[in-house]
Amino acid sequence: MTDTPTKPVPRGHEVIQSYLRTLDASPGVYRMLDEKGAVLYVGKARNLKARVSSYARPTGHTPRIARMIRDTASMMFLTTRTEVEALLLEQNLIKQLKPRYNVLARDDKSFPNILVSKEHAFPQIKKHRGAKKEKGAYYGPFASAGAVNRTLNQLQKVFLLRNCSDATFESRTRPCLLYQIKRCSAPCVGYISEADYAGLVSDAERFLQGRTTKVQETLAAEMQAASDAMEFERAAALRDRLKALTYVQGSQAVNPAGVTEADVVALHMEGGQACVQVFFIRANQNWGNRDYYPRTGSGAEAAEVMQAFVTQFYDQKDPPRLVLLSDEIEDADLVSEALSEKAGRKVRIEVPQRGEKKDLIAGALRNARESLARKMSETATQSKLLAGLAEAFDLDAPPSRIEVYDNSHIQGAHAVGAMIVAGPEGFVKSQYRKFNIKGEDLTPGDDFGMMKEVLTRRFKRLLKEDPDRQSDAWPDLLLIDGGAGQVSAVHEIMVELGVEDVPMVGVAKGIDRDLGKEEFHRFKERPFVLKRGDPVLYFIQRMRDEAHRFAIGAHRAKRSKAVGATPLDDVPGVGATRKRALLAHFGSAKAVARADLSDLKAVEGISDTIAETIYDFFHEK
Incomplete structure (x- = not known):
């Protein structure tokens, strides 16, 4: 019996062409998928049929778009009522799916x-x-x-x-x-x-x-x-x-007399990388700036990078009345309309050509250029360190994602596990995670048990969310704070979960617990050390110290919360405002617990119903 050869999955402009007969001129969002179903690209269109037909042509594309078309095995479509809705949906899907060929603004922190x-x-x-x-x-x-x-x-x-x-x-x-x-x-x-x-x-x-x-x-x-x-x-x-x-x-670094309220957004691109500087001008004062390094979608042009950054940046943030850009964007009127709709007032987008606004852009561009130069220098150094790490630990290739684990507690109390992530661009703080230790059967101070609980929860979730390991959330290397015992305990868990192929190294303090004499442990192998002064050793120390800092911070936060907790936190209907009113009136939670119903009703902001709830809570107990 001979095996029937599998037919190759059709890809490219011919596949895209086959969708045209099902499309009309509606606005909407399209997704391009590879043969495994992974999303390659998300785009929006004022006219879906016209936009998709542009991809169906066999020639006339940039190298980036040609590669994307070549990898496309299927497409998905969603129609919308307006192009503004399509724009907003497109950016939400990009942030959610992180397609390879899309520009992605990777920092989504709120501002103080x-x-x-x-x-x-x-x-x-x-x-x-x-x-x-x-x-x-x-x-x-x-x-x-x-x-x-x-x-x-x-x-x-x-x-x-x-x-x-x-x-x-x-x-x-x-x-x-x-x-x-x-x-x-x-x-x-x-x-x-x-x-x-x-x-x-x-x-x-x-x-x-x-x-x-x-x-x-x-x-x-x-x-x-x-x-x-x-x-x-x-x-x-x-x-x-x-x-x-x-x-x-x-x-004040910048006091623009003619610009009352604006965000100044400047983009510098070099070597396939991008830096966007955002300056915040409020009340004619500079309220600081921040740099961003968006992923450029395998080589997008400046206009696409800028438009994607602006729409994603203001997805969770209130836009100002004026947004000054260093580069033109394709759909300036559409983006302005979307931001105005979000803000509930007119938001203007300008690319200034002269005057004070142009000077603001020039200053932001200078900062973007200098920041990207520093970033590229740091990235080159980081690449050398990752290559050195691969050589030291016999890895197949330099790791793209390193996860470092640590625990923090005081005699088992308020125990917290911590995971930090490092990669080609340094520490990836958006990927840090803390784990409140939940195991009730753990002996206080059982570091082995805590580490096993943390790793079990981490990899069970990974296996559930991405069993085929398609995403970049899977680590290439685990660093564990501890020696042979910790490594054995973690190995046991990894075997149970069926993920034995993730390299793991324990970092122990070594002789006299002296910095620079760290020992490195791998399962069933002899421990080894790196030479003093080796840059890779310093790199490992920095990662371990960062994990320790993050674990201690999480532990202190948990301990502080526990210290400030009172029995009032468990009373239904008593939030922060009522809690403050009760403590101000009675002086302590214990006095609230002993108070008569009539005294509780006398507190400002406490209704008769809530007073009865509080009284019943403490007296039923």
Whole structure:
């Protein structure tokens, strides 16, 4: 009996041609898939039939598009009501599926804001990240936590607003150190009236809105009045605040007079790589910048890279009224319409050719060029280190994804497992994961048991989500903090899960637990060491230290949460606001638990129904 040869799966422009008779002129999104069903490319079209027919031609394509067409074995289509809907759907699918030939903006972190809280008679000024649920005025976005912290530091010097929590505020009996160093007006102990503090808040908000001239005029007038009245101590304090405000204005890196609110987006491409710099201009001030390194979809042109970056960047972020770009994009009107729809107001997109806006773009482009040069230099160094790692550990090829595992606990309490990821571009922080240790049968401090639980959960999930190992989520190398015992314990788990082919190395402290004398353990092989001064050894130490830092941070966060927990956290219907009201009224959770029903009903913000729920919760127990 002879085997019948399998027929090759048809691919290329002929396959694409076969779909044309089923398509019409509707707007929509198309997906191009390879012979295994993996998505190669996601695109949007104003007219699906016209767009797909352009791929059906055998010639006239760029090398990138020709490769994509050659790999295409099938297609999928979704029609939409409008082209704007198609654009939004396209970018959502790109972020979800990460196709090889699409441009992908890989950093999707939220940006911090400054919040002037309005839930208290003496508002607090603080950093805020995430959903804007708290009542107050939000100012931002800022490019980084560092940019927010610098601005908050300046605001404290000039406007003397408190940054302590409400609980700390209520418990103070004397002013804190910030008052002593002239960075707070001490409203907690009554050193300033509610009306005067409200004036400081108003001045701070005017500053954050860019209306600094009015603030300066007011401070100068108050200083002169105090001097005329021979209130020299008050005049000196106002002089210090005025001096601090002048310094703040002079220290701003960019103060564009003609641009009140804009994001400045500049793209530099070189050697198949791209860097996008985004500067945030708010209230005529530079509120920081951040660089991004989008994946260029195997060689996309600048217009496509820029358009994909802009649409993906604002998917989860509020766009400003003006977006300044260094490069033209294909569908500027369409993107502007999509951003306007998202923001609920007009959003303009411009590619400036002259004047102050052009200067802003030039500055951002210079930063993008310098950042990409640094990145490419670091990548070249990283490639050498990965090659050296492959040689040291007898790997088939330099690893693209290294996972490093560590645990952190104190005598078994608040145990946390941590995984960090490194690869050709260094540490991939978006891929870091923490694992709250759940095993109730573990002996406190059982590091072997903790590591086994972490690896079991990690690889069970991988096997469930990607059993065929099609994605880049599978590691090429595991580094475990520990020696032969840890390696044996992990190997046992990997055998049970059927993933024995993932290389694994244990990193032990070695003789005298001395840095530089690390021993490396592989299953059923003799331990070995690397020479002192070997760059690969330093690389491994950096990865292990990063895993240790991340594990300790996760452990401290878990411990802090446990320390701040109270029995009120478990009461149905009692959230953060009611919890604060109850603690402010009774002083402690224990006093709440002992309180009579009538006393609970007397608390502001606690309804009769909630009071009964709280009373029943503690007294039924």
